Amino acid sequence: MNIVETSPRIAVLGAGRVGSALARVTVEAGYPVSVSASRGPDDLELIASVVMPGATPMWTADAIAAGDVVVLAIPLHRFPALDPALFADKIVVDGMNYWPPIDGRQEFFERGGAGSSEIVQDHLSSAHVVKTFNHLGYHEIEDDRRPVGDADRRALGVAGDDRRAVELVASIVDRIGFDPVTFTSLRDGRAFQPGEPAFGNLLTRPQFLELVPRRVAA
Template sequence: MTPRIAVLGAGHAGPAIARVAIAAGYPVSVAASGDPEKIALITSVLVPGAEPRWAADAVRDAGVVVLSIPLHRFAAFDPGLVAGKIVIDAMNYWPPIDGVQELFDDPRYGSSEIVQRRLARSMVVKTLNHIGYHELEEELRPAGAPDRRALGVAGDDPGAVAVVADVVERIGYDAVRLDGLREGRRLQPGGPVFGVSLSRGQFERALGAEAA
């Protein structure tokens, strides 16, 4: 089964994620904060093959939802919209870039843990946040390629992690599963693998070196 993917966010990262998903054979819907007609032109140009839809419609038909909205808008995001859904958290909390966000400014938790606490009825999986949107298409490689890049996948629901890891593999990356959503903080800005192109072995060694 190939799940439909709903990408919430039509900025920089959202369309890039949508494009690689479409190239991997996934049906994809894209939604922004309002009327899909407002993003119809940009979708046809930047994400040919994706369907612009109202967010509620896109999520209803999706097996996987990619949350790629500006982080400062998350406080107003309706948790009910994605209740019962697998949610890929592709967002980052990066104060030097985005400023301090009160909701996320708690060092006891990783940003995706905070997202999961708010989206309590969803299965949140952190990935696609530690690779630049401009690199997504450039760095994907077929399975077995010696220079295939690894991406971390962190979540508390094993079934959701398995689904998302398969998405990561199919779009052209080696999925490295971390031990729970709490470990997702190691994928955040400042973490050992953030923004670094690493093979699976290098990725695992970088995580191991930090833990040592």
């Protein structure tokens, strides 16, 4: 895994509300950003110029290839069709959720109580999956940003099995305006899935650490 320490290129897969918001905040934070969707880059170009100014539309395979960090912000039902070979040795941020009352029951994500990001990691077996951004709404991605030191700065959980990948993603979370709370394994990301207390709650770092077991937080 090639870790880029300064400004990694971020590839956002998905141009819906979550993907668009993530593209905007990462561009504003100074990252080079590409974006892809089910439509081709020519169809996406006008939308991107208005909704995600500064982000470069690309075909999905090209965006993945060019990206140092690939963010999954696609509808969950589209995920199983992704080719795992495209993600070999990539850092992949899983911002998706499996929420049956909203998404309906999806057999691909029904695996004996495993967290949805663990299933993503199983499918993308050669990637380094990090779970974050999933436990806040698309509008909060922009509205809840705060500078370092702000007493109301919101905490985001960042969970993954690869320490260096977690640290890089945590640096992105910090740079765009949130306090990263890192976790020692992808399994720990279950603590901020739908139905868990941290999901959808605006929590400062001390509140997050109080709510989520300290034994997994760093």
